[in-house]
Amino acid sequence: MRVLSLIRSRFAPVLATWLDEPDALAAALERIVVSRESHLADYQANVAMPLQKKLGKTPLAIAEEIVSKVDLSDICSSVTIAGQGYVNLRLSPEWMAKCLMEAHSDQERLAVAPVAKPKTYVIDFSSPNVAKPMHVGHIRSTVIGDSITKILRFLGHEAISDNHLGDWGTQFGMIIYGYKHFRDEVAFASAPVMELSRLYRVVQKIIGFQDAVANLPKQELAVERAEEKRTDSNAKSVAATQDKKLAKEVVTATNQLREAHEALQKSKESIEATSRDVEFMERSRKHSELGQRVLKETSKLHSGNAENLKLWEAFVPNCKEEIHSVYRRLNIQFDHEFGESYYNDMLSHIVEDLVARSLAVESGGAICVFLDGYEAPMIVRKQDGAFLYATTDIATAIFREREFAPDVSLYVVDHRQSEHFQKLFDVLRKIGLTHTELKHVEFGTVLGEDGKPFKTRSGTVVGLESMLDEAVSVAWEVVCNPDRLQSSGIAFTDAEKRQIAETVGLGAIKYADLCHNRTSNYVFDMKKMVQLQGNTAAYIQYSYARTRSILRKAETEGFETIRWKWAPLVLSANPELTLGLQLLRFEDMLNQSMVDYLPNVVTEYLFETAKLFSSFYDQCSVLGADTPESVLSRLRLIDLTGLTLRKGLELLGIGVVERM
């Protein structure tokens, strides 16, 4: 039910008599909103105050004129003026009940109408590198992208999801090299992905070590420089003790020196520790300058070397299968999975074309596109002739334009890449891709409790699968602990308990990610996110299970579904009205959430709905209601609440259980 646009359409003719410009009218209509003051109004129109200058009247006089002209008699029980000139609306309980019954009769869509003008969206999300294990860094893109796709689809848009797999990068050079020199045939035959992942780590460790050794002089130089700088600024600030800027410079210089020193120390320690591993050192000596060798393997692959291509073809399906098993567990599907490799043949043409159009030029041996407002250009071909991420992204956008002609193209990618996307979009507009609205749906970093990017205690990145396992096991402890199970009085089977822990655990991970405004960083706290209290998936899943439990109980008391399913809905008590109003806002809320692609609008709504439901059930006796009609009406309201919670969670990619 689109309550907002209905109310706005009633105000439009009245406001149009004063505002002839469509933009001004639209802006005024936007000022009709859900009221924040629920004790005063359901909806409020903040339109009178801004008009006072233009009309030369007091806001109260304008509000009165609006109220006398606008016709809301069928949907509102009261239209009043308050404060400085707010027009406050209360919805009529009868009209609300009528709308809610409509929603309840349509269990699939809850009477959410498909949008009048559907758009075509391409949504690029998840995009892991296939040769590396997925880790915590992939969760946000995957979960947010999936949710946006589901919501857009539900609203009636065509949403095409494309997993832009990193299946062509340097990491393949690494595993190809590793496979050629370090492979364990038996291990590869029995568990290929595990073996490839081991090879990746072996190569990465050697390169890391060699880089660290090679960088030592640089780091020592950096410490020296920082020391000089600090001495310098110290001297200056002693000469001018009153100068705040200089004093600050000393602090900055001191900090930089400390950081440089710490970094150097850390490198030295790590090198020393590794050096004790004789076997490793022997290997590192034998494979000197491994970074260069790996790049060579990569470039051989890219230029079509038969041996490397064959290896790549052997590796990729295995790696993909590994990733797909994670997606299956998360219940996430993609329409397409055109990886980076898919665009390989297009890359050289794109660079040639950019050069031919004088958009790209040679600089320092690389082919670059220089853009206004940026120091560094966008490099589309390296000195050594290799292409980059940027080149592939251009190719991908051109391909998507040709294949899908999207109205909107969403890139659900970490905020650290925002400059990359600004540049990319600039380039795409320059080459004439103006039809599509390009949008970087950026998100913040997942932080540990120390406020730094989330890592394990030992400092390594957290693997996605082990994180999911942990969430499920913590969920098990919380939801399936014996005390709780006993007090619930339900005999759960082991299979059911496992199912509950899985649903709650995965839901917790997804919900924790979605419930923060995607643009902000958030602190990852596993214990908190599986709790049954607070703004968590478990609380909402539990609320859903309660609705089912209540309806089951009602059935045993003689109120079978058939009796209340089509019963007239009557909203009279206050908790009924607030809950009903909340349920009525479902469609408006979903549309609102997609204005800026913010799934936390949905989580916020579900949390609020669950709280209102608890409050309603606490204050309104259902089976003991005054009249039999009221019992049936309340059961129907509970069912609609459950359906709304379930649908909302479904749009976030989160499942429910019938009891927990």
Next chain:
RNA sequence: GCCCCAGUAGCUCAGUUGGAUAGAGCGCGGCUUUCCUAAAGCUGAGGUCACAGAUUCGAAUUCUGUCUGGGGUACCA
């Protein structure tokens, strides 16, 4: 250096695009079990919305400056 983003209750975070007395969860104090599963509900304390100006009927929200933190910044993705 330059460019982006952030700063809201003890902690973790919202804040419907400029609206009425700034909200939630956790934690802390108090109260409540004749309908589902108290895993609940109700309630209290807790705020210079980083700071200073500006814009206007009205600012946590917009603009300018300052402070603090994070990120990015020529061949990684």
